[in-house]
Amino acid sequence: MGTNQITPNDIKFDEKYGPLINGEIVEAAGGYIYAVNASTGEVLAQIGRGGEADVDKAVKAARAAYPDWANTLIEARSAMLNKVADVLEENAERLKMIESMDTGRAIHEFDLDYQLAIYQFRYFAGAVLTHYDGESRPVENGYLMTQKEPLGVCAQIIPWNVPMIMTAFKLAPALAAGNTVVLKPAEDACLSVMEFGKLLSEVLPKGVVNMVPGNGDEAGQALIDHPDIDKLAFTGSVGVGRLIGKTAGERILPVTLELGGKAPHIVFPDVDIDSAVENATLGYTFFNGESCILGTRLLVHDDIYDEFVEKLIERAKKVKIGPPTDRSTRLASIINKRQGERVLDYFDIARKEGAKILYGGNRVTVEGHEHGYFIEPTIIEAEANMRIAQEEIFGPAATVTRWSEVDEVVKMANDVEYGLAAGIMTDNLQNGLQVANRIEAGSVWINSYFNFQSGAPFGGYKNSGVGREYSKEALDAYSQSKTIVAAYNRPPLGTFE
Ligand code: NDP
Numbered sequence: 001m002g003t004n005q006i007t008p009n010d011i012k013f014d015e016k017y018g019p020l021i022n023g024e025i026v027e028a029a030g031g032y033i034y035a036v037n038a039s040t041g042e043v044l045a046q047i048g049r050g051g052e053a054d055v056d057k058a059v060k061a062a063r064a065a066y067p068d069w070a071n072t073l074i075e076a077r078s079a080m081l082n083k084v085a086d087v088l089e090e091n092a093e094r095l096k097m098i099e100s101m102d103t104g105r106a107i108h109e110f111d112l113d114y115q116l117a118i119y120q121f122r123y124f125a126g127a128v129l130t131h132y133d134g135e136s137r138p139v140e141n142g143y144l145m146t147q148k149e150p151l152g153v154c155a156q157i158i159p160w161n162v163p164m165i166m167t168a169f170k171l172a173p174a175l176a177a178g179n180t181v182v183l184k185p186a187e188d189a190c191l192s193v194m195e196f197g198k199l200l201s202e203v204l205p206k207g208v209v210n211m212v213p214g215n216g217d218e219a220g221q222a223l224i225d226h227p228d229i230d231k232l233a234f235t236g237s238v239g240v241g242r243l244i245g246k247t248a249g250e251r252i253l254p255v256t257l258e259l260g261g262k263a264p265h266i267v268f269p270d271v272d273i274d275s276a277v278e279n280a281t282l283g284y285t286f287f288n289g290e291s292c293i294l295g296t297r298l299l300v301h302d303d304i305y306d307e308f309v310e311k312l313i314e315r316a317k318k319v320k321i322g323p324p325t326d327r328s329t330r331l332a333s334i335i336n337k338r339q340g341e342r343v344l345d346y347f348d349i350a351r352k353e354g355a356k357i358l359y360g361g362n363r364v365t366v367e368g369h370e371h372g373y374f375i376e377p378t379i380i381e382a383e384a385n386m387r388i389a390q391e392e393i394f395g396p397a398a399t400v401t402r403w404s405e406v407d408e409v410v411k412m413a414n415d416v417e418y419g420l421a422a423g424i425m426t427d428n429l430q431n432g433l434q435v436a437n438r439i440e441a442g443s444v445w446i447n448s449y450f451n452f453q454s455g456a457p458f459g460g461y462k463n464s465g466v467g468r469e470y471s472k473e474a475l476d477a478y479s480q481s482k483t484i485v486a487a488y489n490r491p492p493l494g495t496f497e
Contacts (some may be wrong), residue, residue: 006097008325012047013098017194019054020211022061023201025194028052032033037334038104038261039324047190050214055182055222058210062153062180065207070150072177072205074128081176083127083203084116088164091199091473092118099163099192099419104333104372107325108392110164112450117168119454124176125466127455131475142487150178151254152230155223157216157244159236160189160335161290161394166235167193168485169258169458171209173474179231182210184220188335216240229253238463239419243451243464246438256467258292258459260392261420261449264413265449266403266435269303269425276425277311280398283423283449284333285319285377289396290339292464293421295449296397299412302404309379310401313359316377319396324418331396333372340373343395346388347378352359354381355389355399359372384412392418395480406435414440419461423449442468 007366017035018028028048035047048054064107069077072406082164088095090203096110117392134146155173157168163185174181197211214388220240224232224247234244235258248255268277283295300308322329334340340363348360378397382389389399403409422441426432430444435443440461445451452470459468469479 002201005092008097008101011094011101013163013191014305015189015247016046017049017213018048019050019058019213020194020197020201021054021057021207023206024208025198026057028214028456030214030384033187033215037100037101038335038370039372041365041437044101044191047187047194047213050184050207050212050219050222052222055226057217058182058328059153059226059228061091061207061210062182062459065205066152066180069175069205071181071207072178073215073484074132074440075176075345077176078125078129080203081121081128081172084123084200085125086120087199087203088114088121088196091196095164095192095195097190097325098195103160103163103189103335104193105290106332108327109287113162113165116452117164120168120172124172124475126471127475128176129474131479134481139485141489142485143409145484145486147482147484148475151293151478151480152208153180154179154230154233154478155226155229155232156181156183156233157220157223157236158183158185158193160186161287165188166333167196169235169469173469174231174233174478175204175208177475177478179478180208182209182212182222182229184212184214187213187215194373210344211246231255234258242466249250254477256469256474257465258469259463259465260400260423261294261301261460261464262297262390262392262416262418263293263295263421263423263441264299264416264439265423266295266409266413266425267300267304267368268424268428268431269301270427271304271425272427273304273311276316277308279423279447279449280312280375281319282314284398286450288332288334289375290394291394293443293450294347295385295421295423296393296399297413297416298398298400298436299384299403299409302402305400305402307382309358312379312400316379321364321366321374321376322428323366331364331374331377333369333374334395337373339394340375343373343375343397345395346393346395346397347380348388350380350382350388353386353388355380358400360397370380384415390416406431410435410438415437415449417463420459420464421445461477471497
């Protein structure tokens with residue numbers, strides 16, 4: 001992968017992407033909204049403005065497809081998921097270009113996104129084959145058996161930052177476990193997902209995956225409110241996550257939530273500073289800074305702080321800002337004006353609370369892409385308890401804060417409402433592992449940020465969410481266990497007297 005010969009001019013969009021129901025794109029009941037190129041503002045296509053009527057059709061299609069899909073042999077489901085991975089791989093270069101245009105993110109980053117997404121389908125194609133090893137044993141006067149069963153129709157809502165990773169994280173375990181799905185992609189980034197949906201229709205039985213594009217408070221709300229769904233899965237902000245958790249609580253539905261993050265990245269004094277700066281820069285700028293896993297709270301040991309920060313600034317100056325679809329670009333356009341303004345507002349908040357912007361902090365213009373919000377890599381010296389070091393910014397910015405004692409840095413690292421990811425850089429693995437053990441986060445990467453390994457559980461502590469994805473644990477989140485106990489005889493007469 002990564003030899004993208006496709007240019008934006010090669011991409012042909014459909015005029016309209018209504019909901020995908022029963023394997024076909026159909027007319028949207030409530031009309032359409034525009035999908036625009038994040039950096040140029042050009043209208044790329046129209047997407048359905050999903051609402052109750054579309055959601056109802058999609059849920060009905062998923063419900064009708066459910067019994068056959070649930071009863072499909074796991075070997076056959078596994079084979080189909082491998083085929084989904086093949087189809088995604090075959091179409092990856094085109095989909096990456098679509099996603100880059102739609103989200104504004106730099107095209108080269110999508111090599112990682114699509115590698116992770118393809119692995120997801122292959123991983124769950126394999127994992128499901130060993131998931132059904134329920135228990136079976138003789139008990140007094142009979143036999144006991146346990147088995148895993150799917151949940152039914154799953155409602156899945158994903159955000160705009162990494163659309164194909166999110167689609168794969170949600171679909172692969174749900175389908176592997178035998179569920180059918182209604183997926184709502186984010187209104188700002190659904191074109192690659194809808195195109196993928198069309199490809200899925202060539203591989204999966206009709207109705208197994210349905211998609212309803214549209215606004216969160218319309219299509220999303222209608223989906224979580226639909227009376228005939230059996231599971232809620234969401235990735236996005238803590239605010240909407242709470243709403244979905246509340247709905248799940250009221251309706252006694254199982255729920256998986258992957259919410260925000262504000263990851264500490266701890267730098268010990270024993271590191272080679274140049275390589276640590278490189279890893280730190282990757283850790284706060286990748287995904288355009290728009291990700292919940294970024295290492296945006298750099299906690300740097302006092303002994304090397306000045307040199308580290310100086311080199312971090314020099315490195316930031318060299319990060320190439322440019323058009324999203326240019327392969328040499330490393331930082332491109334934020335998804336939309338609202339999010340761009342939100343990031344810039346955070347820099348004002350930082351200034352007001354006494355933090356110091358050491359580098360960056362500005363929007364820059366890229367010729368031909370004046371619509372886009374391109375924001376400089378931004379380094380802010382801050383106290384660990386300031387808002388800028390506590391709240392999710394979702395832009396290419398990191399705070400730097402000094403520490404001198406291990407207990408102090410562990411406290412700083414954990415003193416935040418989130419707990420999704422963390423990084424540690426040290427040449428002393430004993431330090432690294434001992435600190436990793438004390439960090440309240442679902443993933444801790446020592447010396448190499450974003451070190452995703454297939455099958456490793458991914459999810460959050462604290463306000464970063466509930467449940468784990470990317471791993472076998474996700475199959476459990478999309479299954480329920482049944483115990484069957486068979487007695488050889490009924491109790492003898494008189495047992496109840
Ligand atoms: P949201 O949480 O609003 O959006 C995530 C998804 O939920 C989207 O598909 C959205 O639809 C949908 N949604 C919104 N409201 C509802 C609702 N009432 N019922 C059901 N679904 C709903 O995130 P934002 O896009 O507003 O981003 C705001 C902030 O959230 C970011 O700055 C960032 O801090 C955080 N975030 C975290 C992410 C993560 O990966 N953990 C990902 C994205 C954002 P639609 O967008 O179509 O309106």
